[in-house]
Amino acid sequence: EELNDPTARRAVLAERGFLMTLEGGCQVPIAAHAAVEGETLVLRGMVASLDGKTVVEDERVGPAGEAKSIGIALAETLLAR
Numbered sequence: 001e002e003l004n005d006p007t008a009r010r011a012v013l014a015e016r017g018f019l020m021t022l023e024g025g026c027q028v029p030i031a032a033h034a035a036v037e038g039e040t041l042v043l044r045g046m047v048a049s050l051d052g053k054t055v056v057e058d059e060r061v062g063p064a065g066e067a068k069s070i071g072i073a074l075a076e077t078l079l080a081r
Contacts (some may be wrong), residue, residue: 010064014070018075038064042059042064043061
């Protein structure tokens, strides 16, 4: 608990929620970056086809306390595209 940084934890929860929902492994081009600014979390995500010809990206902004849900919602948005 001494090493836990609540801000970093929220960012990681958002990124992991995103990656978990996409079920990406080491072979799938997926990127996620979360930043927490006060009580707001900004998550940017990207998924590309294996050949890199198709790239889908977007971002989601919401309350930092809902980090994992934000990651899941962004992944679902990209999957729908």
